[in-house]
Structure formats: structure tokens, C-alpha cells
Amino acid sequence: MFNEDIFNFNINNIKNDLAIEGMTISDEDITLFKQFANEEIDMPNLIQTIKNEIN
Numbered sequence: 633m634f635n636e637d638i639f640n641f642n643i644n645n646i647k648n649d650l651a652i653e654g655m656t657i658s659d660e661d662i663t664l665f666k667q668f669a670n671e672e673i674d675m676p677n678l679i680q681t682i683k684n685e686i687n
Contacts, residue, residue, distance in 0.1 A: 660685070 643665075647657050664681060667673040673681070 643657070643662055650657060664673070664678060668675070668678050
């Protein structure tokens with residue numbers, strides 16, 4: 633498990649860093665990363681889900 637407050641703080645920092653580079657993280661992306669952090673989804677499924685979103 634993970635600390636939700638720390639996770640949200642880190643996500644906000646990451647969003648800011650990526651915004652400087654012209655990139656964004658969607659709420660769907662955050663949900664996927666939370667599922668991965670909670671071991672609800674494994675790395676191969678996470679990667680496949682991201683690939684499916686791109687195509």
C-alpha cells in the first residue's frame with residue numbers, strides 16, 4: 633500500500649514538471665498508477681492499457 637497524501641503531492645509535482653515540458657497527465661493516468669501502487673494491476677497490464685490508450 634502507499635500513502636495517499638504523499639502520492640497526491642508527488643503527482644502534483646510531476647504534473648507541474650511535465651507541464652513545463654508541454655505534457656499532461658490525465659485523471660485516467662492517475663487512476664492507473666494508483667491501481668498499480670495498490671497491486672490491483674501488474675506491470676504488463678499497465679503497459680498494455682497505456683498502449684491501448686495511445687492507439
